[in-house]
Amino acid sequence: MPDKPQTPDKTGGVEAVERALRVLDSFVPGDTGLSLKEVADRSGVNKATILRLSVSLEKFGHITRDAEGLFHLGSSLWRLGSVFRQNLRMGPIVRPVLANLVNATGESASFYVQRGNSGVCLYRVNSHRLARDHVEEGEIIPLSMGSSGQVLDAFSIRQGKHAANIRKAGYYLSLGERDPDVAGLSVPVLGLEGELLGAVSLSGLRVRFSETAVEGYRTAVLDAARQIRVGLGER
Secondary structure, eight states: OOOOOOOOOOSOOOHHHHHHHHHHHTOOTTOSOBOHHHHHHHHOOOHHHHHHHHHHHHHTTSEEEOTTOOEEEOHHHHHHHHHHHHHHHHHHHHHHHHHHHHHHHSSEEEEEEEETTEEEEEEEEOOSSSSOOOOOTTOEEETTSHHHHHHHHHTTTOOSHHHHHHHHHTOEEEESSSSTTEEEEEEEEEOTTSOEEEEEEEEEEGGGOOHHHHHHHHHHHHHHHHHHHHHTTOO
């Protein structure tokens, strides 16, 4: 059967993506598995299209199909839900910690999370100083460059000696990697099961990151990461 007609979309959406989302939206609490016919009836997507879409949805872990041919939601959706819940409740915990870090050091503090092969500045509290580095919330950074990128990379994706050294040290100091005048020091924030939640970063002008200053900064950033872990339920 053809797909059920939908209200014309004037927002420029992608039909194939919308059909896939309608397939996922066909599941409701209490479902123990849906037949192809049930998915088609609920979603309004025809059976042939569902079968094609399910190949990609299974590939990314959003749907599984058992021996009886019934469709089930996949584990990737649980992971995405966990990320959503963590990020949703992290703001009230992370922002005060970053503000205290700025007050203690005079430098800017950020909290980065990994998104695929990039990092994203999720929360940011700027230094009160006029001369500082400039980063905005939502800004995307490359992994393996700069202190936050290096930490996210080492604790999530990267293998090898360099990443192992970062994991062993528990922090990374960047002196002019992304900008010759900017320095940064970042520490990972790990969840209750050792999963990477993000990285706390302190950044500012390189001239203010002397060897003596860095020792104090490292202690402050490590303590900030500890405070976030405690706020998220670590004892």
